[in-house]
Amino acid sequence: MLFRLEKRQEPSRFMLYATPVASVxxxxxxxxxxxxxxxxxxxxxxxxxxxxxxxxxxxWQDLGVKAAPLVIIGVGLSIAYRxxxxxxxxxxxxIMGGLAGTWVALATYGMxxxxxxxxxxLAGVVGxxxxxxxxALLKTRLNVNEILTSLMLTYASVQLIYYLIRxxxxxxxGMGFPQTRLFSEAARLPTVIPGTIVHLGVPIAVLVALAxxxxxxxxxxxxxxxxxxxxxxxxxxxxxxxxKTIWLALLVSGALAGLAGVLEVAGPFQRMVPGFPTNYxxxxxxxxxxxxxxxxxxxxxxxxxxxxxxxxxxxxxTIGLPNAATGIFQAMVLFFLLAxxxxxxYRIRRVxxxxxxxxx
Amino acid sequence: xxxxxxxxxxxxxxxxxxxxxxxxFSVKPGEIHALLGENGAGKSTLVKMxxxxxxxxxxxxxxxxxxxxxxxPKAARKLGVGMVFQHFSLFEALTVLENIALGMDAKIPxxxxxxRIRAVMSQYGLLLDPHRTVxxxxxxxxxxxxxxxxxxxxxxLLIMDEPTSVxxxxxxxxxxxxxRTLAAQGCSILYISHKLHEIKALCDTATILRGGRLxxxxxxxxxxxxxxxxxxxxxxxxxxxxxxxxxMGLPKLVVSRLSTRKAGHFDVAVDSVxxxxxxxxxxxxxxxxxxxxxxxxxxxxxxxxxxDKDAITIDGYPLGLLDTTGRRKYGLCAVPEERNGHAAVxxxxxxxxxxxxxxxxxxxxxxxxxxxxxxxxxTGKVIADFAVKALGPGSTAGSLxxxxxxKYIMGREILQKPSxxxxxxxxxxxxxxxxxxxxxxxxxxxxxxxxxxxxxQDLDELLALCDTLAVINLGRLSGxxxxxxxxxxxxxxxxxxxxxxxxxxxxxxx
Numbered sequence: 118m119l120f121r122l123e124k125r126q127e128p129s130r131f132m133l134y135a136t137p138v139a140s141v142x143x144x145x146x147x148x149x150x151x152x153x154x155x156x157x158x159x160x161x162x163x164x165x166x167x168x169x170x171x172x173x174x175x176x177w178q179d180l181g182v183k184a185a186p187l188v189i190i191g192v193g194l195s196i197a198y199r200x201x202x203x204x205x206x207x208x209x210x211x212i213m214g215g216l217a218g219t220w221v222a223l224a225t226y227g228m229x230x231x232x233x234x235x236x237x238x239l240a241g242v243v244g245x246x247x248x249x250x251x252x253a254l255l256k257t258r259l260n261v262n263e264i265l266t267s268l269m270l271t272y273a274s275v276q277l278i279y280y281l282i283r284x285x286x287x288x289x290x291g292m293g294f295p296q297t298r299l300f301s302e303a304a305r306l307p308t309v310i311p312g313t314i315v316h317l318g319v320p321i322a323v324l325v326a327l328a329x330x331x332x333x334x335x336x337x338x339x340x341x342x343x344x345x346x347x348x349x350x351x352x353x354x355x356x357x358x359x360x361k362t363i364w365l366a367l368l369v370s371g372a373l374a375g376l377a378g379v380l381e382v383a384g385p386f387q388r389m390v391p392g393f394p395t396n397y398x399x400x401x402x403x404x405x406x407x408x409x410x411x412x413x414x415x416x417x418x419x420x421x422x423x424x425x426x427x428x429x430x431x432x433x434x435t436i437g438l439p440n441a442a443t444g445i446f447q448a449m450v451l452f453f454l455l456a457x458x459x460x461x462x463y464r465i466r467r468v469x470x471x472x473x474x475x476x477x
Numbered sequence: 478x479x480x481x482x483x484x485x486x487x488x489x490x491x492x493x494x495x496x497x498x499x500x501x502f503s504v505k506p507g508e509i510h511a512l513l514g515e516n517g518a519g520k521s522t523l524v525k526m527x528x529x530x531x532x533x534x535x536x537x538x539x540x541x542x543x544x545x546x547x548x549x550p551k552a553a554r555k556l557g558v559g560m561v562f563q564h565f566s567l568f569e570a571l572t573v574l575e576n577i578a579l580g581m582d583a584k585i586p587x588x589x590x591x592x593r594i595r596a597v598m599s600q601y602g603l604l605l606d607p608h609r610t611v612x613x614x615x616x617x618x619x620x621x622x623x624x625x626x627x628x629x630x631x632x633x634l635l636i637m638d639e640p641t642s643v644x645x646x647x648x649x650x651x652x653x654x655x656x657r658t659l660a661a662q663g664c665s666i667l668y669i670s671h672k673l674h675e676i677k678a679l680c681d682t683a684t685i686l687r688g689g690r691l692x693x694x695x696x697x698x699x700x701x702x703x704x705x706x707x708x709x710x711x712x713x714x715x716x717x718x719x720x721x722x723x724x725m726g727l728p729k730l731v732v733s734r735l736s737t738r739k740a741g742h743f744d745v746a747v748d749s750v751x752x753x754x755x756x757x758x759x760x761x762x763x764x765x766x767x768x769x770x771x772x773x774x775x776x777x778x779x780x781x782x783x784x785d786k787d788a789i790t791i792d793g794y795p796l797g798l799l800d801t802t803g804r805r806k807y808g809l810c811a812v813p814e815e816r817n818g819h820a821a822v823x824x825x826x827x828x829x830x831x832x833x834x835x836x837x838x839x840x841x842x843x844x845x846x847x848x849x850x851x852x853x854x855x856t857g858k859v860i861a862d863f864a865v866k867a868l869g870p871g872s873t874a875g876s877l878x879x880x881x882x883x884k885y886i887m888g889r890e891i892l893q894k895p896s897x898x899x900x901x902x903x904x905x906x907x908x909x910x911x912x913x914x915x916x917x918x919x920x921x922x923x924x925x926x927x928x929x930x931x932x933x934q935d936l937d938e939l940l941a942l943c944d945t946l947a948v949i950n951l952g953r954l955s956g957x958x959x960x961x962x963x964x965x966x967x968x969x970x971x972x973x974x975x976x977x978x979x980x981x982x983x984x985x986x987x
């Protein structure tokens with residue numbers, strides 16, 4: 118008995134939505150087997166990573182706080198990837214957004230006023246966008262691959278944090294620790310639910326996803342991103358410039374990564390520290406794909422990824438799973454998703470050898 | 478003598494369509510047998526099963542009287558079936574010899590292969606230097622490589638899929654001579670084409686398919702082109718209706734010394750092309766594929782922007798520096814040759830494809846937002862007016878057959894009422910019924926006062942459709958002549974690059 122892939126006449130909408138769910142389920146099954154084989158409580162690991170964050174109401178606020186930056190960055194990446202612009206450096210743009218916000222916070226240190234926080238956010242957005250402008254410029258002018266430039270700039274931005282917090286921005290009262298001083302009250306993101314750690318970034322993430330969904334599905338901008346990604350030649354025929362699209366895609370995804378960065382530094386961190394780069398920018402790549410490059414899908418995918426982060430921390434303490442386990446689970450989700458993607462355009466058919474053939 | 482090929486009750490079903498329904502016909506040794514049918518009639522599917530690319534769901538294939546299962550193209554070649562595809566699979570940077578060597582099932586030393594190639598070439602008069610790089614060859618010469626490749630296997634049945642769509646009239650004659658020689662030696666030929674007069678000239682028998690079913694097997698020499706076309710489409714064929722005594726208006730589209738830069742290594746650029754098209758005129762541009770037609774279309778549509786604002790004008794207004802969107806606003810619409818991925822996006826719905834070119838002219842965009850209702854309404858109108866076979870505006874472009882997609886694309890542009898329409902290969906791979914509808918729509922648009930440029934490799938189409946004709950060769954355009962005053966031979970020579978002078982065609986030595 119043989120199986121054969123057969124092209125579908127129309128891409129399957131069912132598979133489009135079913136494969137992300139299936140990839141998460143498969144990850145749980147395979148993850149349980151792998152961790153059992155290497156001597157951990159595999160089923161327990163899956164339970165702690167995927168279910169404890171959901172069943173334990175106390176963890177919900179953590180989920181929101183972790184999901185917010187993933188969703189904001191993931192939405193930006195989903196827009197860029199739609200246009201086949203592969204911004205892999207969201208982590209760097211996130212860092213630059215955080216640094217730009219930190220700069221405003223330090224420059225306004227000790228001041229009060231409702232204008233400080235909006236100014237920080239603006240600086241973060243601009244910082245992220247400007248950092249993404251470098252790959253855009255190199256791509257459109259010199260045709261340098263944006264995957265490489267955006268990725269390498271991430272490492273440059275990490276070094277910039279280390280430099281700034283060790284020298285010019287070092288907390289004068291910090292006893293030598295490499296970190297900035299704690300932002301003043303006016304430069305900190307307020308919490309939206311009293312008594313929790315849920316900050317303003319969480320509703321902003323939801324708003325960003327909704328706005329992006331509307332723009333991508335209804336506007337000429339969204340159409341431009343999709344048509345350039347789907348058929349560049351047709352896009353040119355339709356009057357959309359490829360270079361302009363590359364610029365827009367990188368600036369938008371950079372700006373959103375920068376927004377996530379400034380919200381993160383003004384919210385959970387409230388100061389710039391060496392531990393600021395937490396790979397949200399890289400995990401958001403998985404989020405974007407898991408969400409089918411659809412902003413609303415990204416919202417759900419961001420929550421799923423946040424579950425693995427929170428659950429990973431739980432599993433570290435309860436069953437002693439190493440921190441790297443979270444990464445393995447996240448990578449498996451992406452792996453199964455990409456592998457399952459073929460079912461959207463193809464179906465599996467059983468090939469039965471024709472018994473009539475050959476008999477005269 | 479047993480029949481070379483006998484198909485009995487061949488049936489093939491795809492999801493949603495019955496591609497072949499109980500098809501039965503046979504090919505005698507040495508017979509040139511035409512396979513006729515509209516797009517989607519099931520010709521390709523049938524041929525793919527004979528060549529082993531697909532397996533029939535039911536029915537039987539017999540070869541020289543023996544029932545066979547053709548499991549793969551390799552098995553088909555072993556039986557003695559050769560095939561020349563419509564689209565060549567050649568590496569442009571390699572030589573003729575290298576290309577042929579790559580396609581052989583058996584490993585043959587280069588020296589011996591070359592000797593055999595030369596033997597086949599001289600036997601059939603297929604003159605070609607085996608050491609030339611494919612990129613330097615004309616389309617007709619490239620086709621000869623494919624034929625030689627098939628002949629090297631000593632086929633007993635040669636399948637030719639739309640072989641003349643890219644040839645000049647002289648090249649077509651040469652091909653026919655080769656095919657007749659082959660047939661005289663006992664090789665059967667299965668000849669797939671839309672060009673009915675060629676089938677009348679070449680074939681002994683014609684099998685006509687419609688909607689997957691066999692409708693008739695006839696002798697093309699006893700039929701008229703019209704009667705065969707009517708069997709193909711299953712209805713009376715409409716003639717192009719022209720209003721008598723119409724006159725041309727003032728010059729509308731004026732192109733002067735339009736040039737483009739060579740983009741790729743094997744690209745042919747447009748070289749100082751000038752032409753004038755009057756309101757109501759249909760201006761035809763003939764030429765063998767790969768002589769700068771694509772660059773010319775891109776330069777006219779605005780995909781390639783000129784340096785000179787006056788290189789292209791409509792009613793005297795300069796358009797040279799504008800992009801496609803800008804030119805469309807001034808009434809210049811265009812349809813490129815490649816349907817999927819250029820004129821339309823396969824993954825998008827038809828409605829979204831309407832947004833691609835019609836959004837500004839028809840007010841589908843308000844404050845940066847797309848009015849999808851307007852796009853849907855317009856798409857519905859295109860589908861209805863041009864009889865596009867689609868489930869509705871929500872169908873993806875990629876799910877339509879080639880002919881239906883072309884009807885949709887032509888309709889999308891024509892219903893925008895452009896004052897100038899430039900189209901490349903408007904009926905390429907489109908069945909007779911759809912082609913007639915597209916031609917009529919172009920004639921009606923011209924009658925309404927638009928200027929139309931038709932770039933095509935199909936000379937019959939241009940002669941039937943156009944008022945004026947010019948020929949493009951290596952990016953240069955010949956002088957324009959009224960259609961009534963120019964002979965097919967003359968155009969054929971221009972297509973081959975002979976511009977009235979005694980310019981020696983590069984000698985084809987073997």
